[in-house]
Amino acid sequence: MRPTWLLYGANGTTGRLVLSIWQKAFPQLPPPLLAGRDAFQLTTLSQTYGCPYQAFSLAELPTIAFSELPHLVVNLAGPYENTTLPWVTWCEQHGIAYLDICGEWRTFQRLYARHSSVPLITAAGFDTVAGEAALYLLRQRYPQARSLQLYIYAQGGFSAGTVQSALTMLPHGYYQWQAGQLHPIPFQEVRLTLQGRELLFFSATLAELVTFPAWNPDIKHLATWVALPPRYVRWRSLLERVFAWQPFAERLLGLVRQRRATLAHRMHLSAESFVLAAAAETPEALLLRTPQAYVFTAWTVLRSVELFLAEGAAPGPASAFSRWRERLWGSLPGTWTRWQPI
Numbered sequence: 001m002r003p004t005w006l007l008y009g010a011n012g013t014t015g016r017l018v019l020s021i022w023q024k025a026f027p028q029l030p031p032p033l034l035a036g037r038d039a040f041q042l043t044t045l046s047q048t049y050g051c052p053y054q055a056f057s058l059a060e061l062p063t064i065a066f067s068e069l070p071h072l073v074v075n076l077a078g079p080y081e082n083t084t085l086p087w088v089t090w091c092e093q094h095g096i097a098y099l100d101i102c103g104e105w106r107t108f109q110r111l112y113a114r115h116s117s118v119p120l121i122t123a124a125g126f127d128t129v130a131g132e133a134a135l136y137l138l139r140q141r142y143p144q145a146r147s148l149q150l151y152i153y154a155q156g157g158f159s160a161g162t163v164q165s166a167l168t169m170l171p172h173g174y175y176q177w178q179a180g181q182l183h184p185i186p187f188q189e190v191r192l193t194l195q196g197r198e199l200l201f202f203s204a205t206l207a208e209l210v211t212f213p214a215w216n217p218d219i220k221h222l223a224t225w226v227a228l229p230p231r232y233v234r235w236r237s238l239l240e241r242v243f244a245w246q247p248f249a250e251r252l253l254g255l256v257r258q259r260r261a262t263l264a265h266r267m268h269l270s271a272e273s274f275v276l277a278a279a280a281e282t283p284e285a286l287l288l289r290t291p292q293a294y295v296f297t298a299w300t301v302l303r304s305v306e307l308f309l310a311e312g313a314a315p316g317p318a319s320a321f322s323r324w325r326e327r328l329w330g331s332l333p334g335t336w337t338r339w340q341p342i
Helices: 013-025 039-047 058-063 080-094 107-113 126-141 160-170 208-215 231-242 246-258 260-265 293-311 320-329
Strands: 005-008 033-036 053-057 072-075 097-100 119-122 149-154 173-180 180-186 187-195 196-203 221-227 272-279 284-291 318-319 337-342
Touching: 005 013, 005 039, 005 187, 005 231, 013 272, 013 293, 033 039, 039 053, 058 080, 058 272, 072 080, 072 173, 072 293, 080 097, 080 107, 107 160, 107 318, 119 293, 119 320, 126 149, 126 160, 126 208, 126 272, 126 284, 126 293, 126 320, 126 337, 149 196, 160 231, 173 208, 187 272, 208 221, 208 318, 208 320, 246 320, 260 337, 284 293, 293 320, 318 320
Parallel strands: 005 033, 005 072, 033 053, 072 097, 097 119, 119 318, 149 221
Antiparallel strands: 149 272, 173 180, 173 221, 187 196, 196 221, 272 284, 284 337
């Protein structure tokens, strides 16, 4: 039987959560074909979840022979500036849809410049699904909102994949969306109180700066911020300089990969995450709550796979939320929204 979806990066933090939640909550969804580089880990996962598997590196992808081609490739392996193009090229060559949880703005610029013949379902992870949902709901209530601010506060820890993606973006600066394009800005910080706690938010060039204007071309301005520990300020400038040196960058990324299991073990999967959407034109902001970011991402991926298999998707690049909006958001557990004065 032809597999309906292939899961690449099944051995990562998000991949393992996807498999765990799939087994518990998605009995109607067929088992994925597990794919990745580590044959030993894939064998273990295959035995645990009853899924077929195939081990290969991305360098081998052009020559890999599959017994049956899937309908959809789900890519959970970052940094995406390394993994997206090989998979998208392969999917286009074979007429197969592609889905990822990428949050790297430079990768989105490349994807959104493609005139692809297959669906490229991008940004199906926490910050973009929740971020676009918050911005969308704000504009549903206040259509005049065109100068937007988005604040992300994800508790519970970070995976090695997220850290690697963030580090690879460091040398490329900070941007906001202004008057139809990305504009470089200096590094900035701002303090906000969320849920009774004062937090320090930093400039961050998030995926929403590309994905949201793509289907909201009338907006004038969008800035995105991420809450991080204050010590980030002390290390940021140094990391930006030294990470531009390739040998150091490769060494540091290697150390992060070695700590993958430690970072995953330290995660608090019961933590909450929050997104705040505000606009200069509105008297109130929207506070949105989700489960822990990686748990939420597993749910958004599985719901997106389910929606794609049931409905299909138009060819070309578009974010998961922009494709399914209320049908995606309304099916995700553990969320709430609250309006609050600015």
